[in-house]
Amino acid sequence: MxxxxxxDEVVAARLRAGGxxxxxxxxxxxxxxxxxxxxxxxxxxxxxxxxxxxxxxxxNLAILEQAGVVTRIVTTDDFARYELAEDLTEHHxxxxxxxxxxxxxFSLRPALESDLERALHNVARRSSFTALGHRxxxxxxxQACR
Amino acid sequence: MxxxxxxDEVVAARLRAGGxxxxxxxxxxxxxxxxxxxxxxxxxxxxxxxxxxxxxxxxNLAILEQAGVVTRIVTTDDFARYELAEDLTEHHxxxxxxxxxxxxxFSLRPALESDLERALHNVARRSSFTALGHRxxxxxxxQACR
DNA sequence: CTCAGTGCAAAGGATTTGCATGCCG
DNA sequence: CGGCATGCAAATCCTTTGCACTGAG
Numbered sequence: 017m018x019x020x021x022x023x024d025e026v027v028a029a030r031l032r033a034g035g036x037x038x039x040x041x042x043x044x045x046x047x048x049x050x051x052x053x054x055x056x057x058x059x060x061x062x063x064x065x066x067x068x069x070x071x072x073x074x075x076n077l078a079i080l081e082q083a084g085v086v087t088r089i090v091t092t093d094d095f096a097r098y099e100l101a102e103d104l105t106e107h108h109x110x111x112x113x114x115x116x117x118x119x120x121x122f123s124l125r126p127a128l129e130s131d132l133e134r135a136l137h138n139v140a141r142r143s144s145f146t147a148l149g150h151r152x153x154x155x156x157x158x159q160a161c162r
Numbered sequence: 163m164x165x166x167x168x169x170d171e172v173v174a175a176r177l178r179a180g181g182x183x184x185x186x187x188x189x190x191x192x193x194x195x196x197x198x199x200x201x202x203x204x205x206x207x208x209x210x211x212x213x214x215x216x217x218x219x220x221x222n223l224a225i226l227e228q229a230g231v232v233t234r235i236v237t238t239d240d241f242a243r244y245e246l247a248e249d250l251t252e253h254h255x256x257x258x259x260x261x262x263x264x265x266x267x268f269s270l271r272p273a274l275e276s277d278l279e280r281a282l283h284n285v286a287r288r289s290s291f292t293a294l295g296h297r298x299x300x301x302x303x304x305q306a307c308r
Numbered sequence: 309c310t311c312a313g314t315g316c317a318a319a320g321g322a323t324t325t326g327c328a329t330g331c332c333g
Numbered sequence: 334c335g336g337c338a339t340g341c342a343a344a345t346c347c348t349t350t351g352c353a354c355t356g357a358g
Contacts, residue, residue: 037332039338058322069340074323076338090236094322094348111291122289128281135274136300143268144305145257153297154282159290183357185313204347215315220348222313240323240347 023050023104030083042076044068046085046100054119055089055097055110089151093117102149109152115161122154169196172250176229188222190214192231192246200265201235201243201256239263248295255298261307268300 027046028038048064049056058077062068077098080086086098091112097119102108107129111120124132132150140147173192174184194210195202204223208214223244226232232244237258243265248254253275257266270278278296286293 037337039332041339071324071341072339075325078324088238090238092234096322111285111289113291114294120289120291122285124281124285128277131274132278132298135270139257139268139270140300140302143257143266145259145266145300145302146308147300147302148260149301151297151299151301152278153299154286154291154293155295155297156286156291156293162292183312185357187314217316217349218314221350224349242347 026104027080027083027085030085031079034079034083036079036083039076041068041072042080045073045076045080049086049098049100052099054121055087055099057095057097059095061098089119091117091119109154111154111156111158113158113161114155115157118158118160120158124152169250173226173229173231176231177225180225180229182225182229185222187214187218188226191219191222191226195232195244195246198245200267201233201245203241203243205241207244235265237263237265255300257300257302257304259304259307260301261303264304264306266304270298 023046024038024043027042031038031042044065045061045068048061052060052064056064058070058073061073061077062070077086077088081088081098084101085104087101089097089099089110091097092114093116095117099105106123108121108123111122112118123129132152136150137147169192170184170189173188177184177188190211191207191214194207198206198210202210204216204219207219207223208216223232223234227234227244230247231250233247235243235245235256237243238260239262241263245251252269254267254269257268259265269275278298282296283293
């Protein structure tokens with residue numbers, strides 16, 4: 017056991033709000049994602065905790081996503097990746113390798129970030145969209161795929 | 163409106179550069195994408211031009227992507243979407259509906275856009291990544307999905 | 309003629325689902 | 334006890350591929 021006992025509480029609360037339980041399988045998934053430095057594919061999640069079963073992992077990640085606990089991202093390969101929701105960690109962006117689909121995190125200068133935020137708010141207001149958030153990815157080649 | 167005959171020439175040139183031909187099937191796909199206001203799924207492309215066959219559409223879009231003529235994007239649903247490459251149109255961003263996966267285009271104030279560009283360049287330089295471009299999406303709900 | 313491009317049908321593969329069983333509340 | 338969660342295996346469905354044929358050069 018380690019850090020952030022509060023994370024578990026927030027997660028439990030969000031699940032409860034959706035009429036869902038914070039079962040041990042879901043707990044283990046959240047634990048894996050918390051330790052990860054970047055979004056993980058489901059095979060990676062399964063590899064990180066062999067006691068998880070594939071179908072339950074898929075099912076539980078879908079439920080955790082609905083509960084607003086995790087976010088699903090899709091890059092260039094055939095695997096979806098999951099990470100903890102931004103408000104459970106910190107706002108950040110992704111460096112995506114266009115060759116292998118792998119992902120690394122990065123952040124922007126706060127000043128620029130808030131300019132961006134403001135501009136996007138205006139865009140959303142002018143459109144018929146209800147904005148929920150934004151996503152900024154830097155696309156390139158990772159060292160391995162260079 | 164009519165036409166940009168020059169678009170065809172650029173496309174032909176890029177295909178030739180990769181040792182590929184600009185066949186009629188590929189020509190029809192490019193025509194469909196040129197008319198579209200937003201990225202299209204392959205079913206949408208096929209519906210727009212019934213003379214296209216599914217497997218060739220998949221194959222040709224993959225080839226057009228390699229040739230740098232189109233870009234493949236993935237949103238939240240199960241369908242990949244394609245649009246003409248940015249340098250064949252104009253740099254723009256996407257409003258993505260998190261419910262149905264549909265996409266609309268938008269642009270940013272040029273000043274902000276270039277600040278962003280600069281910042282991302284720095285990020286890339288500091289990482290072990292070779293930057294190829296960036297992607298900024300606004301995620302929300304479209305009018306239809308609420 | 310040759311070989312890339314095409315279309316059909318069948319295969320591939322990540323993700324989803326049916327069903328019987330186990331466990332939390 | 335009742336119902337949701339789980340795990341296995343089978344089904345789903347977008348996408349890819351094998352193969353025979355056609356057409357451009």
